[in-house]
Amino acid sequence: MRLNEIVFTDAQPIEGYGPGFFRIGGQVIEGAVITGPAGTQTWAGFEDAGTLLELKEQIDVLFIGTGADVAHLPDDLLNPLQEAGIGVEAMASPAACRTYNVLLSEGRRVALALIPV
Incomplete structure (x- = not known):
């Protein structure tokens, strides 16, 4: 079996x-959060497309965890992200965390926006 060291740069699992x-990254953050190549910060939730749009040049795909269950993303959030060319995948937050961690470990250009469960 071959083992590879994972380097997360500023992105943390x-x-x-x-x-x-x-x-x-060893820190407990309450409420909605964004994490990715630029680090981790709190997020205002579905009304805050602007913060997600700032990631455009740094990522290929954005996972949005919608809480305990899968939910439809509001058009006010989804449309600007798609128009900016950001790939968006909505899923329940637990699934989004797992998917993000796997792709991050592969060195992919991903970010994650999460609503708590």
Whole structure:
């Protein structure tokens, strides 16, 4: 078996989550959060497309965790992201965390926006 060292740069894997929080890079963050190549920050939620649009040059795909269950993304959020050429995948937050971690470990250009479970 071949083992590869994973280098996350400023992107950190999701280490855990629970009701109302996420643990990223050893830090517990309450509420909605964005993490990716530029680091981790709080997020205002579905009304905040602008912060996600700032990632355009840094990522190929953005995973949006919609909470405990899969939810339809509001057009006010989805349309500007698609028009900017950002690939967007919505899924339940637990699935989004797992998918993000796998692609991050492969060195992909990904980011993650999460609503807590």
